[in-house]
Amino acid sequence: MKKIELLAPAGDLEKLKIAIDYGADAVYFGGEMFGLRAGAKNFSLEAIKEGVDYAHARGKKAHMTLNVFAHNDDIEELERYLQSIKEIPIDAFIISDPGILMMVKEAIPNAEIHLSTQANTTNFKTAEFWHRQGVKRIVLARELTFQEIRELRRKLPESLELEAFIQGAMCISYSGRCLLSNFMTERDANRGECAHPCRWKYSLVEEQRPGEYYPVTEDERGTYILNSRDLCMIEHIPEIVESGISSAKIEGRMKSIFYVATIVSAYRKAIDAYYDDPKGYIFRPEWLSELKKVSHREFTTGFYFDKPTNKDQNYQTSAYTRDYTFVGLVQSYDEATGLAVIEQRNKMNVGDEIEVFGPNTDYFTQNIEILLDEEDQPIDSAPHPQQIVKIKMVHPVSEKFMLRKQK
Template sequence: MSNRIKPEVLAPAGDFERLQAAVKYGADAVYLGATSFGMRANAGNFNEEELRAGVKFAHEHGVRVYLTCNILPTNEEADQLEEFLLRAADAGVDALIVADVGILMMARRLVPQIDIHISTQTGVVNYLTANELYKLGAKRVVLARELPLETIREIRRRTPADLEIECFVHGAMCMSFSGRCLLSNYLTGRDANRGECAQPCRWSYYLMEEKRPGQYFPIFEDEHGSYILNAKDMSMIDHIDDLVDAGITSLKIEGRAKSAYYVSVVTNAYRQAVDQYVADPENYHLAGWLAEEVYKVSHREYCTGFYYGRPDQCYLSGGYVRECDIVAVVDHCADGWLYGTQRNRFAVGDEVEILEPGQPPYKLTVAEIRNGEGESVPAAPHAMMAFSMPCPEGSFTQGTIIRKKKTD
């Protein structure tokens, strides 16, 4: 039990809105990308000015910022690396997430004040590699996603105590070895190692025999067909105690391309789960409402990744399940009324949930809606419209989420 520490909750921040969501809902740290050298081309990412503002905002709220620099750079990109690293230092980021030994060594020489985290793209699967990277100056290793808990426990036991260990605990699983995949590049010309993956592993496939063109034969797995490359999503919300006991320093939530709603809900769930564990580790039991929260965002079927064995495949086309929609965000409350900004349509009579950071969802039936002019209306149908509604039971802070269960 000597491995027990309070782990960091590390949340994704694809843009400034998602950064704010992560901070508001309890992240200890965020990881984000600039407009180059990162592995998520489809995320919003941060230009130089936005990066500086994002770091300032996070630091004002006691949250650390880790900048991705985890592509495998071409010669041309390597020529631009020095300027990138100096800009990162100027912005005040707390750590660089790197996968390439050349980037690692240049960063140690050029910006030694910034911590180095070794990306999961490096594929660290044993204590030997972790120790050598530590000797080269790494502060943290982000282990490959393919490791069981017992292997992680052994890595922790055989590495220096001040080498931090980070592991993914929630989100999408790549079918390849920690993202080293050429399938997207081969089929679509979009390079996964440049952050442009088209996710062809999520597609359904049929076989066509050479002499029977146009005849497609399914590879049967069940009544839905076969999705032999389509992994389920990972969720370890029910196993915080095992993660801590294995000596994991940082619990990483996947999803820089996910919505601010996703970031808010999942970050909040892991924040509360960690805090509940730390408060009473000997009698830890995850609150039921927290176990339900991760099902209220868009997700594939869940599994526990490789932590307890082999993960399962997702047999649904596309695979995504979405049980709830965000319908509004709170601006402020006053005199028994809630004032907010609409995100998706909702109407009088709908039952909604208000998710305040650190609190169980508060259920409320919408008794009345008024538009920005104070006129009573049957629904809030227009995106970003100002509205108000009675909320006599509570006062909620700015940015709090209002959602409702999908009915279609």
């Protein structure tokens, strides 16, 4: 059985390295233009080269997003951009616009093309059409059920791979085809600048009664009538694998390294456990518990088992649940002293109970009993952003381990 690919988001070079170190088989990233996450830090040409090299040196893949819907004034700049990246051994380009697909093929004839979920592929005939245009993989629309995906797989050639999202934010519009942001803020969602107005609070106003706001539900403050829960499929690894998809994709190029590490690590463990013993596979609740330790909305299984209902919406709030705080990133560890050098990410104090986790490990819990500054002087707290401190660890750690504490 060929193992399914775990595909992780990389909003910048640090996140790319974290995703790979924590178990991703491949990452997807955007350049400084033409990807659908303009708010992410994204990648300069130098960062693209370094990131691709980092992935390849570890036997992983790096896919680049070029999935905007281009306007006329984008074309000349895109042509120049393709010339600047054509010698970088990027593994695949994620594209939604047919014109951009054609341009990439002309500039980089051997490029592997993945069709973005923005192209809204929902049936096997459309998938077959794109395959004839040279597309190697279809990133399926989020609106498909497992039954539909299995039928797609049966009716398509094995040479065409399928990819589907398994974790992350859901769009209230059809796989991202949304005009709300453009209309309300003049930020074009289809060019990477979505303001997420679907998460805003709304009330009903009758035409002849301006200024009188009627709640859509019993909540008098208004209601989040377009506010979807986050997709989470970690409890359904067998169904994901057996659906026939080749790649399981995590959403979140705008998320933190803490988010990327936690989500990738949990899915890595779950997927590996399934392949180790498909018939005897048992879901472990702690994997789901790990996912809940990062900033998230309440979870849903999206369209996979049927069309979503009102239970898949959150009508009370668009706020995230944040029960844990990312407090530090390990830079190095001295086995002789048991001291770890930590880059502070949020305030920590002597006496705090923290959880420590890293690649391919389970977390452990300890109290901060010894906290030193860079000159090895005892301190009571580390309140300054990216402050360098030393902490006595109860178990060995290594670079890129992370520290979190419960709020």
